[in-house]
Amino acid sequence: MGSTAMDLSSVKVVVIGGGLVGAMEAIFMAKRGFQVDLYESREDIRTLEHVSGRSINLALSIRGREALRLVGLEDQIVGGGIPMHARLIHGVSGRKSAQPYGKEGQFISSVDRRLLNETLLTEAEKYPNIRLHFYHKMVQADFDNGVIFFTDKDGSKVKACPDLTIGCDGAYSTTRRQMMRCGRIDFSQEYIPHGYMELCIPPKEGKFAAETNYLHIWPRDEFMMIALPNQDCSFTCTLFMPFVNFDEIEAAGGQAPVDFFRKYFPDAIPLIGEKAIRTTFEEGRALPMVSVKCSPYNYKDKVVILGDAAHAMVPFYGQGMNCGFEDCIVFNQFLDKFNNDFAKALPAYSEHRNPDAKAICDLAMYNYVEMRSLVNSRWFLFRKRVDKFLSWLMPSRYIPLYSMVTFSRIRYHTVIQRWKKQDMIVNKGLFYLLCLPVIIAGALTLKRFKPDVFSWLKFSGKT
Numbered sequence: 098m099g100s101t102a103m104d105l106s107s108v109k110v111v112v113i114g115g116g117l118v119g120a121m122e123a124i125f126m127a128k129r130g131f132q133v134d135l136y137e138s139r140e141d142i143r144t145l146e147h148v149s150g151r152s153i154n155l156a157l158s159i160r161g162r163e164a165l166r167l168v169g170l171e172d173q174i175v176g177g178g179i180p181m182h183a184r185l186i187h188g189v190s191g192r193k194s195a196q197p198y199g200k201e202g203q204f205i206s207s208v209d210r211r212l213l214n215e216t217l218l219t220e221a222e223k224y225p226n227i228r229l230h231f232y233h234k235m236v237q238a239d240f241d242n243g244v245i246f247f248t249d250k251d252g253s254k255v256k257a258c259p260d261l262t263i264g265c266d267g268a269y270s271t272t273r274r275q276m277m278r279c280g281r282i283d284f285s286q287e288y289i290p291h292g293y294m295e296l297c298i299p300p301k302e303g304k305f306a307a308e309t310n311y312l313h314i315w316p317r318d319e320f321m322m323i324a325l326p327n328q329d330c331s332f333t334c335t336l337f338m339p340f341v342n343f344d345e346i347e348a349a350g351g352q353a354p355v356d357f358f359r360k361y362f363p364d365a366i367p368l369i370g371e372k373a374i375r376t377t378f379e380e381g382r383a384l385p386m387v388s389v390k391c392s393p394y395n396y397k398d399k400v401v402i403l404g405d406a407a408h409a410m411v412p413f414y415g416q417g418m419n420c421g422f423e424d425c426i427v428f429n430q431f432l433d434k435f436n437n438d439f440a441k442a443l444p445a446y447s448e449h450r451n452p453d454a455k456a457i458c459d460l461a462m463y464n465y466v467e468m469r470s471l472v473n474s475r476w477f478l479f480r481k482r483v484d485k486f487l488s489w490l491m492p493s494r495y496i497p498l499y500s501m502v503t504f505s506r507i508r509y510h511t512v513i514q515r516w517k518k519q520d521m522i523v524n525k526g527l528f529y530l531l532c533l534p535v536i537i538a539g540a541l542t543l544k545r546f547k548p549d550v551f552s553w554l555k556f557s558g559k560t
């Protein structure tokens with residue numbers, strides 16, 4: 098159904114989910130001229146009171162920034178965030194080592210999740226062709242007949258009859274589940290044995306209690322903690338640990354959480370505070386992390402899923418939201434390419450985006466191991482220095498993996514291809530650089546003490 102500009106307002110698009118990607122997608126669709134109805138199961142988060150010390154932040158990088166630029170919000174969001182120019186690794190001894198993310202001026206932004214979501218919803222509301230419906234939970238869909246059913250706040254049924262449904266309802270997506278009832282959708286999910294819990298480093302005398310413009314990392318093999326700065330001079334820490342360890346600490350109770358921190362994160366205790374560590378463990382529960390993959394992302398010309406609904410990933414690359422925002426850019430490009438013909442744009446988008454989303458899900462899972470253990474090892478630090486040297490030596494030909502993910506819009510599946518090629522070259526180069534001298538020294542030593550040791554190398558010349 099290709100449509101010309103003049104009659105797009107009769108095209109009805111329903112967006113399921115008013116989270117980060119749903120709010121962003123609603124704006125993209127409204128800018129095209131469609132009539133957009135966004136349905137969010139929860140309340141309007143802008144009406145909720147703010148609780149200090151409970152802010153959750155996210156790392157915003159170039160892929161997400163590009164989507165924000167396209168909807169005119171990049172400067173506002175980046176300006177309200179805190180730039181992180183480097184990672185700061187905290188050793189268990191308390192020794193800290195900083196590793197800049199890139200060249201001068203290259204940074205990632207720590208942004209407040211709620212503020213970002215509120216800003217997107219408020220921007221969406223400015224469009225006359227967007228209506229926001231809160232307390233509307235999508236419960237069933239008959240995509241073939243274009244009917245979607247919701248329950249509203251008092252449980253009564255609401256119906257919508259869109260031309261296109263866009264599911265942005267997160268990792269546990271109902272839209273995806275409904276699609277799986279009517280189409281051949283491959284689906285897989287994997288929970289990792291780790292959970293996460295958030296803690297807060299409050300301001301100290303109104304100022305940041307730790308180095309400000311850094312992503313703080315405490316890598317401890319099976320455990321890891323990271324901290325991102327907030328506008329109110331606090332840090333939000335995320336502790337990653339196997340559920341068995343969370344359960345042990347919870348079962349022990351009392352001083353167990355503080356004793357655990359004293360053993361693994363001693364330098365964080367004065368920053369967070371013993372009382373806050375105890376109460377966070379007493380009151381909070383570790384949350385799960387799931388990786389979801391599915392294919393395709395569409396069912397005919399009726400429905401498409403974006404964001405975590407299509408590809409939830411473990412957070413060990415800080416790319417989930419960035420990838421979901423990039424979904425909005427790419428889907429928009431396919432609507433341009435096929436002049437809003439959903440029958441062509443939806444399958445083409447799914448075929449194009451699927452390998453990229455699966456690639457970043459795999460990279461995030463790979464990093465789940467890499468960041469916890471290797472970031473402490475001398476080899477990891479050495480490889481970072483090799484990365485830095487090679488990217489200085491061959492800036493256009495050698496880009497470190499995390500730079501391709503975080504500071505470029507190279508397609509995620511191409512990132513993996515280039516990384517594998519680069520890694521082979523580097524490891525081969527390192528072999529020759531490190532092993533060859535040893536081999537040569539060994540051969541010379543052997544030759545000195547046993548001159549005829551290489552006589553078998555000489556050709557006898559006899560036939």
Ligand SMILES: Cc1cc2nc3c(=O)[nH]c(=O)nc-3n(C[C@H](O)[C@H](O)[C@H](O)COP(=O)(O)OP(=O)(O)OC[C@H]3O[C@@H](n4cnc5c(N)ncnc54)[C@H](O)[C@@H]3O)c2cc1C
Pocket residue numbers: 113114115116117118119136137138139154155156157233234235236265266267268269270271272293335386403404405406412414415416417418419420421
């Ligand atoms: C610990 C952690 C750290 C992270 N850090 C980063 C980071 O640094 N950088 C980054 O880019 N990403 C990060 N992420 C990932 C990021 O949070 C997600 O990728 C992003 O929130 C996905 O947005 P979404 O809109 O697709 O889904 P969600 O944010 O889950 O939003 C889905 C929305 O749909 C609504 N909904 C659900 N079901 C229905 C229904 N049936 N009907 C109507 N509405 C419904 C929900 O209420 C919700 O509002 C992190 C994730 C975790 C867990």
Ligand SMILES: COc1ccc2c(c1)CN(c1nc(C(=O)N(C)c3cc(Cl)c(F)cc3C(=O)O)c(Cl)s1)C2
Pocket residue numbers: 154155156184198205312314323325335412413414415464468499502503
């Ligand atoms: C709010 O909760 C969370 C949870 C996890 C993350 C974020 C926010 C933001 N994250 C980012 N990751 C990278 C990255 O590329 N890598 C390889 C890293 C991966 C890990 Cl796990 C890490 F600890 C450091 C780096 C690093 O490079 O510093 C960025 Cl760049 S930002 C992970």
